[in-house]
Amino acid sequence: GEDVEQSLFLSVREGDSSVINCTYTDSSSTYLYWYKQEPGAGLQLLTYIFSNMDMKQDQRLTVLLNKKDKHLSLRIADTQTGDSAIYFCAEMLNTGNQFYFGTGTSLTVIP
Amino acid sequence: KAGVTQTPRYLIKTRGQQVTLSCSPISGHRSVSWYQQTPGQGLQFLFEYFSETQRNKGNFPGRFSGRQFSNSRSEMNVSTLELGDSALYLCASSLGLANRQETQYFGPGTRLLVL
Numbered sequence: 710g711e712d713v714e715q716s717l718f719l720s721v722r723e724g725d726s727s728v729i730n731c732t733y734t735d736s737s738s739t740y741l742y743w744y745k746q747e748p749g750a751g752l753q754l755l756t757y758i759f760s761n762m763d764m765k766q767d768q769r770l771t772v773l774l775n776k777k778d779k780h781l782s783l784r785i786a787d788t789q790t791g792d793s794a795i796y797f798c799a800e801m802l803n804t805g806n807q808f809y810f811g812t813g814t815s816l817t818v819i820p
Numbered sequence: 821k822a823g824v825t826q827t828p829r830y831l832i833k834t835r836g837q838q839v840t841l842s843c844s845p846i847s848g849h850r851s852v853s854w855y856q857q858t859p860g861q862g863l864q865f866l867f868e869y870f871s872e873t874q875r876n877k878g879n880f881p882g883r884f885s886g887r888q889f890s891n892s893r894s895e896m897n898v899s900t901l902e903l904g905d906s907a908l909y910l911c912a913s914s915l916g917l918a919n920r921q922e923t924q925y926f927g928p929g930t931r932l933l934v935l
Contacts, residue, residue: 740922751824751910751926752863797863801922807876808853808912808924810863 713800713811720817727785729814731798734779741774742799743783746813752797755783785816793818822847824913824927832933838899841930843911845892851875851916852894853924854886857908869894870916898932906934 712734721727733741739760744752758765758772758781765772771784781798798811825844833839845852853876854866865878869888886896892913898905908931912924 742923744926751928752912754923754925757923799924807865807868809865810855812862 713798713809715796715798715811715814717812718815718817720819721788722819723788723790725788727783727788727792727816727818729783729785729796729798729816731781731783731811732779733781733798733800733809733811735800735802735809736776736779737802740801741772741781742801742808743770743772744797744799744810746795746797748794755796788816788818790818790820792816824911824925826909826911826927826930828930829928830931830933832935833901834935835901835903837901838897839901839932840895840897841909841911841932843894843896843913843927845894845911845913846925849913849915849925850892851914851922852888852892853912853914854894854896855910855912856880857910857929858906863910866896901934903934906932908932 714732742757743755745755746752756767758774769786773782795813795815797813799808801808827842851870853868855863857863867886868876872888883899888894908929910929912926914922914924
């Protein structure tokens, strides 16, 4: 399978910005996604970006894509305690409807 | 629109038994993918079904199988359960249009415990 890597843990103070990073290996990725998983729940889609874009902003969320370095990041502005969860990046290849997920980053927001 | 539903939500089985999990996709979605999530291995792709056919497959042994019905509902079966099969099993549905922007919507998962 494809390698999609993320750091395992991130801890930030409430009100600060969080930046979650992801690297992927397949340059044929067409779309890249960020999902959020709260304890005991399934994955909730947060946002996605097409591979020909550099940046996408959606309220408190900013996605940056560096296609040359195969690096994707998710910035959460004004992080709240409700943002504490595991965040997964995922890539969809242009070879079919198959998704590859990263290892997940556990974000802890300290009040 | 109703979301993706999975049944049962929780299941306890013993080694050697078999189990069948069910997933109902969002109405109009024809693709159903299954994932296994464990603390050690993360989220691993099992297989994807589209129009009653298995279209993609991950690296799992043959004990893991699935099928899809004409109404797009899908089931996955695990035979001869092992302790290591204890996991959260997630299914995700999407329209299934390859080479176009797709979003997978996830169900809440079935938590399987093998004793």
